[in-house]
Amino acid sequence: MADGPSLDEIRAINARMVAQLLAEQPQPLAEGQHAVRVLESSGRASGQPRRTPLGVTQVEGCHYLVSPDRGRDWVRNLAAEPRCALVTLDGPQPQIAVPVTGPEAAAAIGTYLSTMRVPWAVRAFPVAPDSTREQILAHLDTIAVFRLDPTNGDGR
Numbered sequence: 019m020a021d022g023p024s025l026d027e028i029r030a031i032n033a034r035m036v037a038q039l040l041a042e043q044p045q046p047l048a049e050g051q052h053a054v055r056v057l058e059s060s061g062r063a064s065g066q067p068r069r070t071p072l073g074v075t076q077v078e079g080c081h082y083l084v085s086p087d088r089g090r091d092w093v094r095n096l097a098a099e100p101r102c103a104l105v106t107l108d109g110p111q112p113q114i115a116v117p118v119t120g121p122e123a124a125a126a127i128g129t130y131l132s133t134m135r136v137p138w139a140v141r142a143f144p145v146a147p148d149s150t151r152e153q154i155l156a157h158l159d160t161i162a163v164f165r166l167d168p169t170n171g172d173g174r
Contacts, residue, residue: 023138032070032071035054035071036056036069036070036071039054039055039056039071039106040056040105040106040107041107042107043106043107044106044107047074047076047081048076049076049077049078049079050076050077050129050133051075051076051129051133052073052074052075052076052129052130052133052134053073053074054071054072054073054074055071055072055073055074055104055105055106056069056070056071056072056104056105056106057069057070057071057072057083057092057102057103057104057105058102058103058104058105058110059092059095059096059099059102059115060095060098060099060101060102061095062094062095062097062098062099068091068092068095069105070091070092072092073130073134074104074166075126075129075130075133076129077125077126077129078125080165080166081104081165081166082118082126082129082130082163082164082165082166083096083115083162083163083164083166084126084127084130084161084162084163085161085162085163086142086143086144086160086161087142087160087161087162088160088161088162090162093162093164096115096164097117100114100115100116100164101113101114101169102114102115102166104166111168112168112169112170113166113167113168113169114166114167114169115164115165115166116164116165116166116167117162117163117164118163118164118165119158119163120155120158121151121155122163122165123154123158123161123163124151124154124155124158125151126163126165127143127145127154127161127163128149128151128154131143131145131146131147131149132147134147143157143161144157144160144161145157
């Protein structure tokens with residue numbers, strides 16, 4: 019039995035989630051929690067808009083995206099073009115995705131993992147939800163973390 023869904027299953031799940039998320043009011047974002055949002059980024063090769071449902075975590079008033087794998091398409095897209103948007107029923111909210119490391123990244127990862135309830139998503143990380151900050155810091159070379167800084171839409 020596979021550890022999680024296949025790539026085709028993930029794409030189908032993502033497409034359904036994006037449609038559902040854009041049809042209803044978003045979950046509130048609260049300190050120390052995460053809520054699912056639609057990230058719109060530019061494809062790194064095509065430049066075409068790409069929409070991905072992702073958990074956005076709030077730590078000390080800042081919003082973060084966390085990935086257990088730096089090779090994921092959305093991570094590579096943001097690395098190539100950090101201008102993005104969180105899209106809701108009310109429209110896009112322009113952002114700049116700023117890569118973060120060190121204690122700031124560890125705090126975002128720890129918060130995300132402590133609130134994530136999807137078993138296969140948690141297992142994708144090289145650290146457990148109850149890992150110490152030091153254990154998380156030891157794995158930052160494989161985990162991607164972006165802080166989302168709101169912009170006025172032109173990258174400033």
